[in-house]
Amino acid sequence: MTVNASPSLRVRTFDTSRTALAKIAKAIASAPPVGTPQEQAAVAEILQAVGARGAAALLEYTRRFDWPQAAASRLRAAGSDLKAALSSISAAQRQVLETSIARVRSYHLGQRPSDSLHIGEDGGLLGTRFTPLDSVGIYATVASSLIMAAVPAQVAGVRRIAVATPPGRDGKGRGGVLAVAALLGLGEVYRVGGAQAIAALGLGTGTIPAVDKVVGAGNIYVTIAKRMLFGTVGIDGLYGPSELTIIADETARPDWLAADLAAQAEHIPAVGALPVVVLISPSKRIIREARAALRSHLAALKQGEKIARCISSTGAFVAVRSLREAAALANLLAPEHLQLSVREPLSSLSMIRHAGCIVLGHQTTVPISDYAAGPSHILPTGRSARFSSGLHVVDFMKRSSVIAVSPAWIERQGEVVERLANLEGLQAHARAVSIRRPG
């Protein structure tokens, strides 16, 4: 008997015929990544130090937390470091990375907003102009996340893309991030991680110029640092543990559902909060069989015990009375990923109001969206899908309104402006229009 033979799996199970929907949602929903007061104080200190002492503070924190042998001149990866990283992956790996890059690029090229121009009454011109950000800092801990942030930024036309990635104990970085940077032609890569990396990107260090926006997901320290820098620079979102909610009807395959739940729970961080996985079904048989299938699926996985512990801790099975109720619960959870493993996925889709990414139909599993579909896998978590969206080419652009009016407009419509200005007691506003009035 191997240690994997029977992972200890005990999943919380709810039934809406016995417990109110809102109560179930409260018990299983994830929350925004706020951090403890201690974590917040630690990050505030790091931001303060990097803000005040720049490169010296960045080096100290990097040595203390990550890379004991770090040298100031080595924090930025040299061209030779990037080349070496690219050489270290196999030709087959390089090829799939290139496929993923091509697909994400093609998707975002199709999503890039275009300028518009409208000529209205009396010769008024109303336009919308999109311009890229000048500079962006990307925090990436794995190769695919760098693709998912850098490619939309490149498509947007961002001139300067600075990458920060945790160096590991040996300074080589993790998960092929440096190799992907080389593939994408990104030359500005810093081997720094944690709150100090976010501070360096957002505040600048003297040697690293501050960027205009910081994007990407990291641990709670990274997230707190992003929250604290919001407004000083642009911030994409605050990302907590990954999440999956599956709605499955009696046509779903329990063994596939088990594989999907296990994949999601595999996003177990070295430290920090666990991913959240939820299976909702109007079929008690599906829940029963998925549970059994999950047990045997986990027995065959190297990380099976860890995944079992994760699902036992944060997972939930919920028996509902209808697909409508399933959708209502999913809306309360507002998950990062929602999987509709049902016979008629479009009819369930029409009931969904909040989810970062929705995968439809029995064939479709979230790892496809993680790597190869096209949209970024950097998605809202912690119920923030109620008010925000996945990272996208528009997050690397700004929209300026463009307005021009003619003398005829001033003559015929200027009065509206003058009266509104007077209503708000703004005489000088009214005068800026009346002075242009003919006659």
Place this chain on the structure above:
Amino acid sequence: MTVNASPSLRVRTFDTSRTALAKIAKAIASAPPVGTPQEQAAVAEILQAVGARGAAALLEYTRRFDWPQAAASRLRAAGSDLKAALSSISAAQRQVLETSIARVRSYHLGQRPSDSLHIGEDGGLLGTRFTPLDSVGIYATVASSLIMAAVPAQVAGVRRIAVATPPGRDGKGRGGVLAVAALLGLGEVYRVGGAQAIAALGLGTGTIPAVDKVVGAGNIYVTIAKRMLFGTVGIDGLYGPSELTIIADETARPDWLAADLAAQAEHIPAVGALPVVVLISPSKRIIREARAALRSHLAALKQGEKIARCISSTGAFVAVRSLREAAALANLLAPEHLQLSVREPLSSLSMIRHAGCIVLGHQTTVPISDYAAGPSHILPTGRSARFSSGLHVVDFMKRSSVIAVSPAWIERQGEVVERLANLEGLQAHARAVSIRRPG
């Protein structure tokens, strides 16, 4: 001689032939609204109190800071309060408010994003679905700002729109906000202001349910509260004092420029930082004549002395050597409003990278965009136009990716996903695809 006869106007003047562009930009650029440590501590305390004690704390702060006679049952305006507010404005005022509403609505209807669907290789489906937020809280201190936030939210389809507006000493609110709420059919209006209003909207109070996103501009306490709630709820942006940069060539009319500068400087808050006004010109004559025109223009305004003090404190005239240099300086300032009062505004426009709203040509003055053009006048300030945009219908919607693949897709393209998962050491991710492989 009246007190207005010669407002004391002394404007900082720079010349790029004597001072480097970057140095001038540093001297005159605005900064993000961060607040002092004391202000931050005061807001943290308010958030804590409202979070812990809800409605009771909201009432206490409202009595202390705004409305001494406030009663719990009166914080939410009754239908009769809204009707009374609407009756208190003239028919002519009502008509121009309705015109403004219609124009903002028509503009945002044209800007509402549509769902898209794309069928790709091997029957893969890739879609984008937009859904409105469930609930939004709008902070508005004047009528036009309520229009500029609530109409895009209504166009987006937001079901619940809660409004908070400072009550004033008598609880009647200010600047026609209640009248506009009545015109827009907004029934949930709270007469509360400051950080306690933002806390009530973002955290809920027991009687006021928390909203999903808080938008709108207020004083520094409002702004700090929004910053602190970022991530717990959605936040549109952090707004500081209003800003105008004008680029004018020798074809501009100095008297019109003077009126434009005065109008911008008229946004003088009761407390807090002053608006920023900058005139850039390659023509020293224009700067000289605009200065003289400004002096006589201010003499004729009721608020002339106050505006003169504002412009003397935060205003600047900058003589440049070319329109190219003017655009370079404008990009460093990244102003909320940029006015191109030049012969060929489109050619200057092409050089502009960062500005919230751009008005073109001699006829066009910013008050037109403030009230009646269509786009929201809630715009990025404090150089945040480098990374963010004005409030827009998209800020009240979220984008969900929708992905579906066919068995053929899994067969032919599943391997890309499996290999990428293996590259990142995620065996369970690879298995979720391979288990679906036919054969």
